[in-house]
Amino acid sequence: MSDNKQTKSNDEIQLLVFKALADPIRLEIIKYLKHLDHEVACGEVGKVIEISKTSGSYHFKLLESAGLINTRREAREKYVTLNEQTFNKYVTDFYRNI
Amino acid sequence: MSDNKQTKSNDEIQLLVFKALADPIRLEIIKYLKHLDHEVACGEVGKVIEISKTSGSYHFKLLESAGLINTRREAREKYVTLNEQTFNKYVTDFYRNI
DNA sequence: AAAATAGTTCAAACATTTTTGAACTATTTA
């Protein structure tokens, strides 16, 4: 495990967040997770929205590095949920705070 | 003047909005307009944030087609303001409504 | 132990977005 301090400015995170939201597949993933409202494995999401596992891996990585999802690995599987705090801070409150 | 009915679904607009927000120059423009809080010509914004007029034209066009800005042409100049309604509907309320 | 499953990584191919400069329209100023 690396213990690098996460040194990203709010502006950098803000941009990563909007970039992560600027894609139809990632919006589908987000909608799916919001409506499910509980932890689910990446692979299951990928099956539902019909993308390859490689493509899934790519999109989940982007969502994760924007802080929009929380992930937990259990054995072979990686479980994800939405990170509401990030949505609140960088999306819902965006216009108010700029 | 064309009188084409604007036939874009909410999902299409939602994507255009996030794509428009996924760029550092356009975020700068938006911040500038928000803080000014009154109408301003494209050219003035372009000068402040130091971009070429061609680049300005390109970015303002994207913001406009996402509905994030209102524009008004007066003689040579094009005046812009933020369109708060679009921010409210597609950004602030995004997470609540998906 | 072998096969199956979940996910990652890599580089190449492909697709989309952004920048650039030149040429253009329309308006205003000298």
Added chain:
DNA sequence: TAAATAGTTCAAAAATGTTTGAACTATTTT
């Protein structure tokens, strides 16, 4: 009327983002 100003359009170049399949790690099932 000529020159200056504000902005647009175009196509080519440059930069970024996404998909693909093969090879890989790690875990679980048979």
